[in-house]
Amino acid sequence: MLTHRPVLVMEMPEQLDSVEAQAFLQELEPLLDCPRPRIILDCSAVRHIDGAGVALMQHCLEEAMNHDGDLRLAALPAESEAIAELRRVFEVFPTCDQAVSSFKSFTAALPKDSSYANDFGNRGSLKKAS
Numbered sequence: 001m002l003t004h005r006p007v008l009v010m011e012m013p014e015q016l017d018s019v020e021a022q023a024f025l026q027e028l029e030p031l032l033d034c035p036r037p038r039i040i041l042d043c044s045a046v047r048h049i050d051g052a053g054v055a056l057m058q059h060c061l062e063e064a065m066n067h068d069g070d071l072r073l074a075a076l077p078a079e080s081e082a083i084a085e086l087r088r089v090f091e092v093f094p095t096c097d098q099a100v101s102s103f104k105s106f107t108a109a110l111p112k113d114s115s116y117a118n119d120f121g122n123r124g125s126l127k128k129a130s
Helices: 018-032 051-066 081-089 096-108 115-120
Strands: 002-004 007-011 038-042 070-074
Touching: 007 018, 007 096, 018 038, 018 051, 038 051, 038 096, 051 070, 051 081, 070 096
Parallel strands: 007 038, 038 070
Antiparallel strands: 002 007
16 A cells, blocks of 8 residues: 555555455455545556456445545556446546546645635644643
8 A cells, every 4th residue: 555645545456356356345445434535546456357346446436435535546457348337437547646646636626615625735724722
């Protein structure tokens, strides 16, 4: 797991079938259960994804969005039916660096009075403890 604060990059397993999908979900679930998760799944090592893998990734996207976050994919392998399905649902980037940069532009586009900007970008509103 690599972090580009506050963006998290997770490496996907080589095989993403029903067995691997469950193991990967157990590792990823705690990260999805935080406020505003921003996660990139690095798919560069993936050699096979089946329907269970696609369902897992869609579930993770829904969980991230339920917590006001997002999940993006980077370095998807060559086209297959499962990959084509992922491209219809996810924002996909050729590299992890480009995916990380996409989150930076998202943060810069937020209005100054948004709760997201207040949580992470407005330190002046913090009060000194008495």
